[in-house]
Amino acid sequence: MTSHRPDEPRTSQAVPNWQEESPYPAVPEPDFAVRRFTLIALLIAAIVLPCVYVAASAYANFRARVAEATDITLRTVRIGEEHALKVFDLNETLDARIDDLVRGLGNEQVRNQEATIHEKLKTIGGGYPQVASVSIFGPDGMLLANSRYYPAPHASIADRDDFTGIRDGKVIENVSKVMIGRVGAGETVFNTGIARRNEDGSFAGLVSVALRQSYFDAFYRELLGNEGEAVTMMLTREDGAVLASYPPLPVAQWSLAAPRSALATALASGNRDGVLHTRPNGKNGGAEIVAYRRVGSYPVFVSCAYRESAIWADWYRHLMVLVVSVFTPSIVLWLVIGLSLKRLAAEEQAWARWQAEASMRRSIESAYRQSRKMEALGNLVGSVAHDFNNLLMIVSANVQIARRRGVKAIDTELSAIERALKGGQSLTRQLLGVARKQPLRSETIEFARWMAASRELLRASLGAKVELVIDVSTNVWPILVDVAELELALINIAVNARDAMPNGGRFTVRANNLSLRHGDGFPLTGDFVEISLDDTGSGMARDVLAHAFEPLFTTKPKGMGTGLGLPQVFAFCERSGGLATIDSAIGAGTSVRLYLPRGSAVATAAPAAEPRREEPATTGGLRILLVEDNDEVAAGTEALLEMMGHTVTYVFNADAALQLVEDPAAPVDLVISDIHMPGAMNGIDLAEAIEALPSPLPVILVTGYAEELERARNVNARVLSKPFDIALLEKILQTIRHEREQRVQPAGKPG
Numbered sequence: 001m002t003s004h005r006p007d008e009p010r011t012s013q014a015v016p017n018w019q020e021e022s023p024y025p026a027v028p029e030p031d032f033a034v035r036r037f038t039l040i041a042l043l044i045a046a047i048v049l050p051c052v053y054v055a056a057s058a059y060a061n062f063r064a065r066v067a068e069a070t071d072i073t074l075r076t077v078r079i080g081e082e083h084a085l086k087v088f089d090l091n092e093t094l095d096a097r098i099d100d101l102v103r104g105l106g107n108e109q110v111r112n113q114e115a116t117i118h119e120k121l122k123t124i125g126g127g128y129p130q131v132a133s134v135s136i137f138g139p140d141g142m143l144l145a146n147s148r149y150y151p152a153p154h155a156s157i158a159d160r161d162d163f164t165g166i167r168d169g170k171v172i173e174n175v176s177k178v179m180i181g182r183v184g185a186g187e188t189v190f191n192t193g194i195a196r197r198n199e200d201g202s203f204a205g206l207v208s209v210a211l212r213q214s215y216f217d218a219f220y221r222e223l224l225g226n227e228g229e230a231v232t233m234m235l236t237r238e239d240g241a242v243l244a245s246y247p248p249l250p251v252a253q254w255s256l257a258a259p260r261s262a263l264a265t266a267l268a269s270g271n272r273d274g275v276l277h278t279r280p281n282g283k284n285g286g287a288e289i290v291a292y293r294r295v296g297s298y299p300v301f302v303s304c305a306y307r308e309s310a311i312w313a314d315w316y317r318h319l320m321v322l323v324v325s326v327f328t329p330s331i332v333l334w335l336v337i338g339l340s341l342k343r344l345a346a347e348e349q350a351w352a353r354w355q356a357e358a359s360m361r362r363s364i365e366s367a368y369r370q371s372r373k374m375e376a377l378g379n380l381v382g383s384v385a386h387d388f389n390n391l392l393m394i395v396s397a398n399v400q401i402a403r404r405r406g407v408k409a410i411d412t413e414l415s416a417i418e419r420a421l422k423g424g425q426s427l428t429r430q431l432l433g434v435a436r437k438q439p440l441r442s443e444t445i446e447f448a449r450w451m452a453a454s455r456e457l458l459r460a461s462l463g464a465k466v467e468l469v470i471d472v473s474t475n476v477w478p479i480l481v482d483v484a485e486l487e488l489a490l491i492n493i494a495v496n497a498r499d500a501m502p503n504g505g506r507f508t509v510r511a512n513n514l515s516l517r518h519g520d521g522f523p524l525t526g527d528f529v530e531i532s533l534d535d536t537g538s539g540m541a542r543d544v545l546a547h548a549f550e551p552l553f554t555t556k557p558k559g560m561g562t563g564l565g566l567p568q569v570f571a572f573c574e575r576s577g578g579l580a581t582i583d584s585a586i587g588a589g590t591s592v593r594l595y596l597p598r599g600s601a602v603a604t605a606a607p608a609a610e611p612r613r614e615e616p617a618t619t620g621g622l623r624i625l626l627v628e629d630n631d632e633v634a635a636g637t638e639a640l641l642e643m644m645g646h647t648v649t650y651v652f653n654a655d656a657a658l659q660l661v662e663d664p665a666a667p668v669d670l671v672i673s674d675i676h677m678p679g680a681m682n683g684i685d686l687a688e689a690i691e692a693l694p695s696p697l698p699v700i701l702v703t704g705y706a707e708e709l710e711r712a713r714n715v716n717a718r719v720l721s722k723p724f725d726i727a728l729l730e731k732i733l734q735t736i737r738h739e740r741e742q743r744v745q746p747a748g749k750p751g
Contacts, residue, residue: 230310397636444599500537
């Protein structure tokens with residue numbers, strides 16, 4: 001259900017407010033917002049600018065490192081290409097010299113001159129560190145002569161790829177794959193060879209120079225130097241087979257394609273040189289920057305790779321130094337600004353506390369003055385109402401005496417007196433309610449059901465010209481109120497609405513559930529039912545609205561209003577644990593809202609009346625001790641009690657009453673006592689003293705004050721509020737007499 005929030009008034013909201021002009025001079029509030037904004041702006045700048053600087057510097061440094069790594073790979077691969085070109089050119093010259101040495105000689109001739117040829121081969125290849133051996137093979141692949149061994153061992157290379165490839169004219173096989181030499185100490189070598197030709201151009205065999213892989217590995221290690229941990233170099237064939245590398249590769253990868261798939265693709269595409277950025281892969285690790293170059297016209301490439309992980313590692317170290325150097329002073333600055341913000345917040349809180357204290361002092365002073373005024377007014381009104389209650393008791397008692405004596409000639413006059421008594425009782429109730437001295441009989445009710453039953457009462461209060469609209473959902477929570485006070489409050493508001501709409505209008509009753517929490521800007525917290533009573537009348541001016549809840553304030557003509565209606569409404573709501581507010585403006589009507597607490601128990605319908613049981617006939621009245629300080633009230637009450645058949649003893653205060661109760665010579669069955677009377681004891685003190693006796697007596701207390709009624713409920717006594725109904729008193733006396741007879745009845749006899 002949608003509910004109206006108490007902080008959303010229609011035009012203006014009035015609650016009792018009697019604050020006066022403050023005697024304290026106003027102090028301009030410091031501009032905390034500007035100072036806070038300035039400090040926050042400085043803090044943001046102190047955070048953002050170093051971050052931007054570090055980010056820009058880090059990015060520029062990373063790009064510079066990538067460019068430097070790329071330059072290193074290009075320079076290194078160029079040197080490696082020049083070195084490899086010289087080696088392969090030299091090998092080509094050696095192959096040509098050996099071919100010239102044995103040109104025109106057949107296999108048998110070469111074998112016959114093997115000693116001479118061996119010495120010459122040893123001389124040709126022995127002076128070069130890269131050359132492992134020089135060999136001459138026949139057309140069938142058999143070794144004919146070798147620079148390292150004489151006589152040449154019986155060996156054949158007919159099944160080797162380089163032999164079959166050169167024989168078949170494949171250029172790429174002029175450089176073989178890496179192998180472990182069959183002739184020699186098992187060195188790791190790769191061969192460069194050329195075909196021997198007969199005079200008719202037919203294939204006559206092969207001249208081969210074996211190059212040491214370790215020679216290239218050593219050169220690459222020396223070339224890379226300190227960069228060796230981050231940079232790798234490789235010498236590969238055109239098909240990607242690895243010839244030499246640093247760091248060295250496992251034997252299993254010699255004959256495989258180049259480990260970097262991007263490089264293998266570039267070599268296969270026929271590019272002579274270039275720079276690649278490879279991606280991470282499962283076989284070969286992380287990303288790399290790879291530069292490659294073809295070695296002259298040979299089917300061989302030199303490549304140099306720089307690992308990006310090394311770039312990132314160096315960059316991270318640089319970044320850490322940069323972060324520490326930049327953010328250490330920045331953090332100090334942040335702390336200084338943070339402390340300044342904290343100090344500013346403390347100053348603002350201190351200012352707010354000072355303002356709140358000043359406002360509280362003004363409110364306390366004003367509230368104290370008003371409370372003194374209201375206390376004096378309440379005491380005056382309460383005293384008048386108490387005395388008026390006694391007068392009503394006198395009149396009521398004497399009317400009952402006259403009726404019991406059966407005076408027929410004045411029945412009409414007695415009825416008029418009784419009607420006047422009811423009006424006086426209502427006026428007294430209003431006076432005591434405004435003075436906060438009217439006792440509340442709170443109970444939990446279903447407002448929707450109660451409102452449906454009270455429709456006719458409201459309609460009668462509004463008159464025929466005013467339309468009554470009731471919009472109360474059955475989902476509205478039960479409320480904890482004094483039903484009589486609630487009824488009186490609605491009647492007071494309805495009468496005011498009727499007077500504000502002399503030409504007719506509409507009076508609307510609504511109810512909504514409302515949960516109020518701390519921070520809602522309302523003086524209540526908890527669950528409440530908001531009852532809105534809206535009229536379409538002329539409304540109230542602002543100056544009238546400010547005094548609407550003040551006792552005895554009225555704008556109605558003389559004799560038309562008491563000034564107690566709206567004060568009773570406010571006092572009833574406040575004493576019930578809620579609040580009342582008014583929204584009004586000239587020409588916009590008036591809305592009175594009652595905030596009443598939610599009942600803690602589910603309201604129940606009134607129990608069905610039980611069949612009346614016939615009381616057993618009793619004989620003899622009660623011996624009643626009447627305690628009353630007002631002689632006329634006592635005389636009327638005593639006469640009534642005696643007419644009911646009881647014996648009455650009258651005393652004027654509680655002290656004398658207690659002496660009679662304690663005197664065994666003057667037996668008493670019941671004490672009826674007023675609460676408020678002179679002497680050392682009041683009625684409640686008397687009831688407590690009687691309750692403490694060895695044989696306590698039943699006590700009936702009579703009062704018109706709410707605070708006395710609340711205390712009286714804590715003692716073992718029946719309580720009647722003035723002016724009480726004589727019939728109710730008679731019923732209570734019958735019950736007490738019946739209880740007395742039950743106690744004195746002989747044991748074993750039925751009651």
